[in-house]
Amino acid sequence: MDLTNIFFAISGLWLLIITIILLRTLSHYNHLTADVSKKDLVSALNHLISVSSQNTDDLKSLTAKFEKDCLADKSHFQRLGFRRYNPFTDTGGDQSFSAAFLDDNGNGIMISSLHSRENTRLYAKKVEKGKVLTQALSKEEQEVINEALK
Numbered sequence: 368m369d370l371t372n373i374f375f376a377i378s379g380l381w382l383l384i385i386t387i388i389l390l391r392t393l394s395h396y397n398h399l400t401a402d403v404s405k406k407d408l409v410s411a412l413n414h415l416i417s418v419s420s421q422n423t424d425d426l427k428s429l430t431a432k433f434e435k436d437c438l439a440d441k442s443h444f445q446r447l448g449f450r451r452y453n454p455f456t457d458t459g460g461d462q463s464f465s466a467a468f469l470d471d472n473g474n475g476i477m478i479s480s481l482h483s484r485e486n487t488r489l490y491a492k493k494v495e496k497g498k499v500l501t502q503a504l505s506k507e508e509q510e511v512i513n514e515a516l517k
Contacts, residue, residue: 441471448515452507455483462487465508467515473497475515477508 400411446469451461462482469475477492
């Protein structure tokens, strides 16, 4: 092979590499300026800055909504305590029960059903921060609240 042929081969390869780089650069530039009416670098950058600013505002709005929803979720019932038991010696089986339905702050309700031979009574008690302030709790009811708070 002659030195001239080697030079033309290297020059041709170099021309091919430069052409590929130029085409990729033009493709990238056209992609950047696709939504810009006047295709120059300054308007393309201004467009990207405005889109980025809008995305930042949207992200802040979504973050605020997410934090608000997380706080609201703490007030939904999400803790449960339940126990069946026999409070009376004259009845068979664990027919009575206590159930506590509490939110993340320990607020909610306690429902107890006491079953005896003559009747069944149902009681509801308001629970605030894991405690019932206005009424006395049985040992089983306190255990159910403790179970729900775990």
